[in-house]
Amino acid sequence: MTGRPVPEVLPPSLRARLGLIAALAALVVVVLGVLYADDRKPGMVDARIWAAMDGVGPSWRYVALSMDFLGEPAGSATLVVATVTGCLLLRRPRAAVFVVAGVGMTVGTATLIKSLVGRTIHGDNLSYPSGHTAFFTALSVVVALLVTGRLGLGRAVGTLLVLAVALVAGAAMGWAQVALGAHYPTDVLGGWCTALAVTSATAWLVDRVADRLVDRMADAGRWERR
16 A cells, blocks of 8 residues: 555556557657658658648748747747646646656657758758657656546546547647648658657656656655654
């Protein structure tokens, strides 16, 4: 008996499925990274998607810029602070830690991969994977996991919710990045997969560390009562 004061951020019913999804996502990130290492131009898939989109009108460009702002430092910080505040108001400190850790680890991983892969766009701007897409997808997945745990959703429904939220968030931010010409479409896919791989692993890590701290505090309390 651990006496955990708060529920786990990675629902036990979702561990196996999300672990498999995370592994497949990590594989995609690696494969795309190898394919486009040190590349300076769009691939065949990128060129076809760009041609299909063929630019956006003024009104849609405004939407794309609004989405892009959510991935910029000011916009992303606002979203994270608001989410953390919500967790604390609901008395979910472990969830608040997960929000910061999940997003931070995802963005940090995306930044590291960019340096390792070396793919560029518009000169020397590192592009793979898309940090904006990785951030927005990660934050959305974190929220979806917390909602799944709080509502006690089952394995099938919980997994469907997490994947649906990830798909919508990744597609929205990814579209904005491609429409604005900030990233190649394959950069967006890489950012999306990075978020899927890192958030699940971070959730597991946060739970393990928190459980150990709770156990140590419980042990210390028992020793004091002796």
